Every structure is written in C-alpha cells, then in structure tokens.
Amino acid sequence: MNRTRLALATGGALAALAFTGAVAAPAVSDWWDGRHDEFDSYATGAAAKADRASVPRWLPDDAASVEYAMRTTGGDRALKAVLPSTAPPAGCAPLAADASRPTPALSTDLFPADAARKAAVRCGLYYAYVDGHTLYAWQDNRDWIKDNKAGSPH
Structure with a gap:
C-alpha cells in the first residue's frame, strides 16, 4: 500500500513539473533570446x-x-x-x-x-x-x- 501511494505521489509530482516546464520554458526562452x-x-x-x-x-x-x-x-x-x-x-x-x-x-x-x-x-x-x-x-x-x-x- 505504501509503495502505491509513493508511486502515485512521484508520478503526480513529475507530471506537475513537466506541465510547469512546458508552460514556463517558452517564456524563459523568449527572455533568454532577447536579453541583449x-x-x-x-x-x-x-x-x-x-x-x-x-x-x-x-x-x-x-x-x-x-x-x-x-x-x-x-x-x-x-x-x-x-x-x-x-x-x-x-x-x-x-x-x-x-x-x-x-x-x-x-x-x-x-x-x-x-x-x-x-x-x-x-x-x-x-x-x-x-x-x-x-x-x-x-x-x-x-x-x-x-x-x-x-x-x-x-
């Protein structure tokens, strides 16, 4: 039971990080390209x-x-x-x-x-x-x- 919860929590955290990266990456890329x-x-x-x-x-x-x-x-x-x-x-x-x-x-x-x-x-x-x-x-x-x-x- 604890392994299932750990796997779900880890999967949820990784999905949240992937979503955040997909949303934030274009903004960071635009800033990086135009910073000079x-x-x-x-x-x-x-x-x-x-x-x-x-x-x-x-x-x-x-x-x-x-x-x-x-x-x-x-x-x-x-x-x-x-x-x-x-x-x-x-x-x-x-x-x-x-x-x-x-x-x-x-x-x-x-x-x-x-x-x-x-x-x-x-x-x-x-x-x-x-x-x-x-x-x-x-x-x-x-x-x-x-x-x-x-x-x-x-």
Whole structure:
C-alpha cells in the first residue's frame, strides 16, 4: 500500500513539473533570446545621436520618429526613421545588383518581412532603403566584425 501511494505521489509530482516546464520554458526562452536586445525611440536624429554613440552619424539630424534597436553582444542594429526627403541620406551608395542583402537579425517590428530584398543602398555598414519618406536600415553583425578587425572608423 505504501509503495502505491509513493508511486502515485512521484508520478503526480513529475507530471506537475513537466506541465510547469512546458508552460514556463517558452517564456524563459523568449527572455533568454532577447536579453541583449535594446530598443529606443527618439523625436529626431540629433536626439538619437546625442543619446547613443552607436547610432550612425550619417542619420540626418532632422530625421523624425527615429526607432533604434541594437544587440549589446555584437554589431546587429536596426533603424527606422522618417526623413525630410524621399532620397537616402547623404553618403549612402547604391548596392550592386548582385550584392548580398542579409536579413535584419534583430527580431523587431521595425521592418516589413521583405526588407532584405528591398535593400538598395549601403550607408556605412548599414543596408538600407527608403519607402516614401521612411528609411529602413540595418547593420549585420558579420559586417561589423569584419570592419572592426580591419580597424575602420565606422
């Protein structure tokens, strides 16, 4: 009789632990995956650059509604802003038709799903495009690592 109770109690405890793990694991996984991601919003490009040294200097000071995301453990960055014109910022160069276009690595709601396909220019280390007055730009960690090894001023 005692063995039956022990077996039932042990089975119940294991079932409760399995249920708790199944419920808690996704939340822990989401926290773990995003724990190094930071997001900020700024009224202007000047405010963003004043607050964070990692915001690219090519972003126009008069850009508005700036949304910025970065991973603190590498060079992944994401930037969305409203520009005063429909042209890319000064200093951006057209991407070659056969150039690689990495997908933004940060899981943000800043970009449309097909952003990588739309990349038309390089602004420093960022891949970017302008849709109307909205700039979408992202930096890939692999490019950042290569650039830092080369000692570039970006």
